Amino acid sequence: MEQSAGQRSSVATNATVDLEVLDCTVCCHPLKPPVLQCGVGHVICSPCHGKLPDKNRCHLCAMDTEYKRCFAVEQIVRSILVPCRNAGYGCDAQTAYHDSDRHEDECPHAPCFCPEPGCGFAGATTSLLAHFTRGHGWPPAMEFRRATAFDLQVQEGKRVLRDVDGGHLFLFDVAPAGPAGLAGAVLLLEPHAGAKPRFECRVAFHCRATGWRQSSEFSVRSTALSGGSLPADCYAFVVPRVAHPPATASIIVSVREVSKKRQRNGDIRQHLKSRVNFDSWGLFLAPITSNVYTLIRTIKYRLKIKPIS
Known part of the structure; x- marks a missing residue:
């Protein structure tokens, strides 16, 4: 039975994507809206476009062009969600690829490490406290x-x-x-x-x-x-x-x-x-x-x- 376009959009599907294709070709940081493209289709993030010496010439192909918003790429970068790298420590958040660094810089599940020599334990502060008392006999x-x-x-x-x-x-x-x-x-x-x-x-x-x-x-x-x-x-x-x-x-x-x-x-x-x-x-x-x-x-x-x- 075929699904309509609206039905397909609500179904989550695992896919493999080379995340480098979602990076700006100038600063190499993840693209985030607004995204601009030249007449050929080369994309660039808005901050980098503002720094171009000639805004009417493509930064890659050197073609005389007028940069315009690329709404298709903007929709793609909004829809690609990546898991937090602290998932192993209890974080179940999934954020847009271009926003993942900001989330991970503030993620409350990011680990702290045990200072006991040779231990190597890492975990959120709540699990670290239990590890100190049970694993190393520290006072409560x-x-x-x-x-x-x-x-x-x-x-x-x-x-x-x-x-x-x-x-x-x-x-x-x-x-x-x-x-x-x-x-x-x-x-x-x-x-x-x-x-x-x-x-x-x-x-x-x-x-x-x-x-x-x-x-x-x-x-x-x-x-x-x-x-x-x-x-x-x-x-x-x-x-x-x-x-x-x-x-x-x-x-x-x-x-x-x-x-x-x-x-x-x-x-x-x-x-x-x-x-x-x-x-x-x-x-x-x-x-x-x-x-x-x-x-x-x-x-x-x-x-x-x-x-x-």
Whole structure:
């Protein structure tokens, strides 16, 4: 039984298409409406046509011509749908070929990667969290609210912090830093890392035994951990070994979202700016770390102290 043209148009059929034929012959990007063609039929995208030095001469065959809209090609490029490359991670979206890059740049199912050496696991952030706890025995995610300070035990290893206000996942990692003590990192796990930081973090540490006070503020870096490991320069603060023997320390952490106004004004700190405050003679009982910045501040403080006559 024959089908009418209207009936055939509603039937989905799998077909093999060389997608290069749907690319502009000038910029080689996917054609998207409006599409123009010369009198012979050579097509070009509208932005490239606007850049031609001679708009009345074909860019391929050099024939004198008048470019006109090619509605047939426009209908074809609208109708060809391609699956998202993140289909294996749960995305079932199908978008027009010319719009696939935009979708994949924003796809919420794009994967993040496990930072454990030799693991190679990749998945959406929801599956990544389950993988951390079940596959590697990480502690359960610690939940927190933005701009609300919370206590966190400083122990070597990795754990996940979950923002209950937006569901974002943060990776908190502590690694040995030699004589300096312990180095810490806070990273935002997301598949599409932006150029501008979206969050800022403040970490405060106080040792009553020695009077040592220290606080650090830094922009939280976004990463998908695509290399399968933490970036080498991700460690943003140091917890010094101020007790002998070294004891498990507790720090106060606060994470807040960067306001749009501060982003516009460019007032976001891209690099670590540590402010170390010393308020008593007790700090001299603590070992001076190998951190050059801390050493300089300590020397400046000593020079300001005058002996009692």
